[in-house]
Amino acid sequence: MDRLDTTARSLAALGHEARLQIFRLLVRAGDTGMTVGQIGHHLALAPSTLAHHLRSLTDAELVTQERQGREVVNRVDYAVMNRTLAFLTEECCAGIADAKDTA
Secondary structure: OOHHHHHHHHHHHHOOHHHHHHHHHHHHHHHHOEEHHHHHHHHOOOHHHHHHHHHHHHHOOOEEEEEEOOEEEEEEOHHHHHHHHHHHHOOOOOOOOOHHHHO
């Protein structure tokens, strides 16, 4: 997959209010991460709804999941997050050539 495709997948996953709330909560949690139950408690989301949204975030590789006994710990994949941010900002203020100058 190229960078444009992976960035588009990341942004699509974050393009839902509940998923954005989950992701921001996990960013605040840091490397410790949070269990599904903890996320649900903080955001008052039903388990089935939360599972659906976590699946989207894990499919986009923004969130990793690790089973610890009976619990599943969710963590942000900061490398993927940083690549997404870098893609969005890497050409900041570089300027745009006038279309008639490039013809």
